[in-house]
Amino acid sequence: MQVTPLKRLADLWLGTDPVQRLRLRQTxxxxxxxxxxxxxxxxxxxIAHGERGPWLWLWTAWSVGxxxxxxGCIRSGxxxxxxxxxxxxxxxxxxxxxxxxGYALAGPxxxxxxxxxxxxxxxxxxxLRARSAYALSFFALVLFGAVMTTMALRQPDSYPPLVELGHFLMLALMLPAVAVLTARMSVIRQRLSQQRQDLARALAQLEVIATRDELTGLPNRRQMQxxxxxxxxxxxxxxxxxxxxxxxxxxxxxxNDSQGHxxxxTVLRHFAQAGQAALRATDVLARWGGEEFLVLLPDTPLPQAQxxxxxxxxxxxxxxxxxxEGGEIRLTVSIGLAAHRAGDTLAQTLARADRWLYEAKAQGRNRLQADAPTEAPAARLA
Ligand SMILES: Nc1nc2c(ncn2[C@@H]2O[C@H](COP(=O)(O)OP(=O)(O)OP(=O)(O)O)[C@@H](O)[C@H]2O)c(=O)[nH]1
Incomplete structure (x- = not known):
């Protein structure tokens, strides 16, 4: 992407950290x-005095400086x-x-x-939070009240006391109203932020529900597919x-029948843990349904998988x-293993693994049956 001089200038002024940029944009x-x-x-x-005078220059230096x-304080971090x-x-x-x-200088x-x-x-x-909004409104009212009183006492011709009282009353109405609006905005902002967090949490939960088996925590059938x-x-x-x-x-x-569901x-959960521990981190063990599990061994030739x-x-x-309930349960598994062949569909490979599993069960269980490395398993099983 080409960096335009304008973007370079903006980066120089605002920096590149998105949070800092937001702060600096506002400032x-x-x-x-x-x-x-x-x-x-x-x-x-x-207009008021015909000349600018030192107070105005002091105001300019104070305000802009x-x-x-x-x-500088924000930009430097x-x-x-x-x-x-x-x-x-x-x-x-x-x-x-x-x-x-500025009010004290502006005259008419x-x-x-x-x-x-x-x-x-x-x-x-x-x-701002509601409390800060109210505090700042109060601060403004007090400060302007003090300035109006001082000016009405020191320059009653330019700042007539009754006019200043009117100005003060107007501020006394306006400032709390702005503070109330700011407070309401703060509540809306907080509610929105809470909703965003709830939504993110719900999405994360949905993702877990959609991809994980609830009992074992393993990837579910859809995720494995x-x-x-x-x-x-x-x-x-x-x-x-x-x-x-x-x-x-x-x-x-x-x-299930002798010890209860x-x-x-519990046995399914323990098997899931033991199965995962026995495999490589890149292999995936998933619950395929009931007491049947599926292992995907990516990038693995048959001898290693075996x-x-x-x-x-x-x-x-x-x-x-x-x-x-007390007591211990021992268990065994039967395994049907198939190496995917180029040109086959996944359904064909799965069907072959299923047939090898059937063979393992038929031969007495607690065993692994797999494609022979040199012989086509489909032919052997036919
Ligand atoms: N506790 C529990 N049992 C389940 C769950 N899902 C399936 N089952 C049970 O798993 C059992 C599977 O039984 P079968 O298909 O007859 O298989 P098996 O008894 O393991 O016999 P072989 O597979 O031939 O060795 C059934 O009793 C199901 O109710 C589960 O989530 N929890």
């Missing part, structure tokens, strides 16, 4: 607004050590103080500060061997499952 917007307000205030002061400091790395509350408090200072055009003050508080709608389809596609693209084995617990009905479930499943059979035969 840059606030900084731009502050920079745009400066000439307007200069105009108001010129302060916002630049916020930007310095703010990450604070509870709110966006510094939202502090930035809003600072902007309120700048607006109050000071009413222009009120929409700016609303705008400043609206920045909090994206991030998908994995085998994938392996088939891979073997067609980059030819390699893979094998499929059907593993069936011997005389499992007897366990719960004991049968050795792996023989090891599994031996380890299961050595297993002793302790059941809740």
């Amino acid at each position: 840059s917007l606030a900084m731009a607004l502050m920079a745009l307000c400066a000439p307007v205030l200069h105009y108001c002061v010129l 302060g916002m630049a400091l916020f930007y 310095h703010s990450c050590r604070f509870a709110d790395p966006s510094l939202t509350s502090v930035q809003i408090a600072f902007a309120i103080s700048s607006a109050a200072f 055009l000071r009413g222009a500060v009120f929409p700016v003050l609303t705008l400043i508080l609206m920045f909090g709608m994206f991030q 998908a994995l085998m389809d994938q392996e088939l596609l891979r073997s067609q693209r980059h030819p390699h061997d893979f094998c499929i084995a059907l593993v069936d617990l011997d005389h499992f009905k007897r366990i 719960a004991a049968g479930d 050795a792996a499943l023989e090891r599994l059979r031996e380890q299961v035969a050595a297993l002793s499952v302790r059941i809740a």
